[in-house]
Amino acid sequence: MAKLVRKGYLLAPGPTPVPNEVSLEGARETIHHRTPQFKKIMDEAIEGTKYVFQTENDLFMLASTGTGAMEMAAANLVSADEKVVVISVGKFGERWEELCKVFGAKAITIRKEYGDYVSPEELDDVLKQNPDASVVFATLSETSTGTVMDIEGFSRVTQRHSVLLAVDCISGLVAQPMKTDEWGVDVVVAGSQKGFMLPPGLAYASFSSKALQKAEEVTTPRFYFNARAYKKDPAPWTPAVNLIYQQRAAVRLLKEEGIENVWARHEVLAEATQRGVAALNLELFSKRPGNVLTAVKVPEGVDGGKIVSIMRDEYGVTLAGGQGTMKGKIFRISHLGYVSGFDIVVAFTALEKVLRRLGHSVPYGAGGAAVMEFLEKEGY
Numbered sequence: 118m119a120k121l122v123r124k125g126y127l128l129a130p131g132p133t134p135v136p137n138e139v140s141l142e143g144a145r146e147t148i149h150h151r152t153p154q155f156k157k158i159m160d161e162a163i164e165g166t167k168y169v170f171q172t173e174n175d176l177f178m179l180a181s182t183g184t185g186a187m188e189m190a191a192a193n194l195v196s197a198d199e200k201v202v203v204i205s206v207g208k209f210g211e212r213w214e215e216l217c218k219v220f221g222a223k224a225i226t227i228r229k230e231y232g233d234y235v236s237p238e239e240l241d242d243v244l245k246q247n248p249d250a251s252v253v254f255a256t257l258s259e260t261s262t263g264t265v266m267d268i269e270g271f272s273r274v275t276q277r278h279s280v281l282l283a284v285d286c287i288s289g290l291v292a293q294p295m296k297t298d299e300w301g302v303d304v305v306v307a308g309s310q311k312g313f314m315l316p317p318g319l320a321y322a323s324f325s326s327k328a329l330q331k332a333e334e335v336t337t338p339r340f341y342f343n344a345r346a347y348k349k350d351p352a353p354w355t356p357a358v359n360l361i362y363q364q365r366a367a368v369r370l371l372k373e374e375g376i377e378n379v380w381a382r383h384e385v386l387a388e389a390t391q392r393g394v395a396a397l398n399l400e401l402f403s404k405r406p407g408n409v410l411t412a413v414k415v416p417e418g419v420d421g422g423k424i425v426s427i428m429r430d431e432y433g434v435t436l437a438g439g440q441g442t443m444k445g446k447i448f449r450i451s452h453l454g455y456v457s458g459f460d461i462v463v464a465f466t467a468l469e470k471v472l473r474r475l476g477h478s479v480p481y482g483a484g485g486a487a488v489m490e491f492l493e494k495e496g497y
């Protein structure tokens with residue numbers, strides 16, 4: 118076929134597509150950061166981001182990726198030899214574990230198979246057995262498997278045991294209900310290239326007063342990510358000026374729509390995607406799928422790596438494959454951020470094309486039809 122037009126569809130759980138009006142903000146003149154003009158922009162960006170976090174806690178904006186905000190959480194909450202609990206159901210739970218180890222903490226890990234999840238009752242049991250644990254590290258949306266966990270439930274448990282709760286909401290925020298203050302979550306971290314619809318390079322961490330108190334007490338060496346430095350001055354070093362313009366623009370869009378509506382929109386897209394998967398007789402991978410992405414088992418006899426590479430390289434549709442031990446076994450369709458129902462239809466159409474090429478016969482249009490019928494029923 119002649120190569121006429123090659124359009125790109127970014128349906129991976131980060132980086133996600135950036136709306137034009139957010140991209141254009143990034144092209145505005147770079148101004149000096151120690152000026153009243155920039156301070157106003159930064160203040161507005163932080164205020165808007167607090168709205169998305171649903172918090173009045175201090176919120177620090179970092180020139181780093183999401184992992185930097187995770188490092189900030191660990192460095193400011195744990196000292197060497199301190200006992201902590203890590204909830205790990207995939208690659209990003211493992212990252213909490215690695216970070217805690219780097220800072221010398223004794224991490225008790227509640228580990229589940231990929232695809233599975235941890236319940237608040239299980240956390241309660243582990244905290245009963247470990248009354249000397251001081252912090253719990255959890256993940257709202259485990260991006261490697263598409264699993265969402267009950268942070269509200271975890272928070273009830275950690276409050277009962279008087280331990281701090283730090284949650285990686287890097288992919289979950291914006292897509293998944295997350296009520297930092299109402300639920301009483303001490304530290305929440307997120308990153309720009311996921312639900313916020315920005316390019317990579319910004320990360321955010323909210324700290325409750327209890328978490329800031331802990332940051333005063335821990336003995337872990339830290340400099341760039343020292344919470345006390347950010348508490349004193351929200352821009353202790355040069356902030357990512359142009360990304361902060363973009364952050365302000367993106368949170369304005371989210372506030373205009375209303376965060377509950379944003380969550381509901383993601384929920385509808387997630388369910389539409391699940392309908393599409395079922396219509397192709399494919400199986401979901403996660404036992405507790407959420408609004409961020411849908412992980413799908415690669416059908417028997419099909420090369421999973423090829424599904425992802427052919428869709429991307431020949432048809433311009435970028436999904437995510439499986440990471441680590443999941444390589445070739447699953448693929449992940451993201452519906453996070455600036456994604457419309459039609460994007461999901463395109464993803465299914467391209468998937469049908471590639472499955473047929475790989476010898477797995479599926480009818481054309483089945484996935485997209487299921488998506489459209491569901492969206493219509495939901496009034497979209």
Ligand SMILES: *Cc1c(COP(=O)(O)O)cnc(C)c1O
Nearest residue numbers: 182183184209258260287288308
């Ligand atoms: C993407 C992601 C990260 C890592 O973020 P980076 O920006 O790549 O550092 C951590 N946790 C979760 C849940 C993620 O989705």
